[in-house]
Amino acid sequence: MNDNIGIVVVSHSAHVAQSVAAMSHEMSGGRIKISHCGGNDEGGLGSHVGDIIRAIGDAWSDQGVAIFVDLGSTEMNSKLAIDSFEKDKAGKIAVMNAPLVEGVITATSIATDGESLKEIQQMLKNMGL
């Protein structure tokens, strides 16, 4: 399990984040660590940097962590979350440039084969998702 990257699902909606993570979890058969976050404290839509930092910690793998986001502010908050880690750790975390659902599903299937974060990033790019 430690040979695979971790995946973080970040959405404005807690339900979307949870459901996408559940799909990924089932597909991976528990072979990769997947965490999720989304929504605000009042149960509405939103994205908070603190939640993302926690989710990165939950999915942490020394092989790296791939973050998938939906709208612009989840991307911005994810970048801030990455900046909050020490340099050597921050260098192993990246926001993926791919649609949330398709990206997570694709990355899950690639990641269970032990591909590195860079390889996954490149494969997602080549797929033109």
Add this chain to the structure above:
Amino acid sequence: MIRGEALKYVLQYVARAVVEIEQELNALDRAIGDGDHGCNMSRGFRSVLDQADQVNYGSLSVVMTFVGRTLMSRIGGASGALYGSLFVHMGNALPEEAETEVNFDSFVLAFESGVDALKELGGSDINQKTMLDVMIPVLNLLKSGQNLSLTTVAEFAELQSRSTIEMRAEKGRASFLGDRSIGHLDPGARSSQLIISSICKALTLI
């Protein structure tokens, strides 16, 4: 430069001004966004007010960092990330030691560092109907070396904010509207202008 009770006065003045226009910001955001800019900004600045008695006003850097961290954690969304980064980067660029004097030039440099962080984080620039349409021109005005009055800066910020009405949104959720975003004042430009104008106003009152 400003510190102590005067700095606390300016901070509270600005925070109250943002809280007061909550409804207006919500209305602007309803037109081209999701309608919560006022609620979010107000939540962030109310938290600043709640903690205002516990801040060390001896250092502008410490105050900026406090404001940035509070906004980042309490506003959330894009506004929390952007305003949080602006103030945190300004705080980082200023000398932390209370005894180090901050002059106008070093303040402008710190502001530039904050605006650069905004550009980088939002992947945005001028003329895209965002808060940068206020921040960048005001920064350039401050850097111009002209002899400026506080009123001039405040009025200039307002003029820049209104210039976003005719712009087409290229960033953020408003960009989904394309041409339909034209004709509306950008909520982020309005809140940026309000913060700048309120700082200027508060400085004339101390």
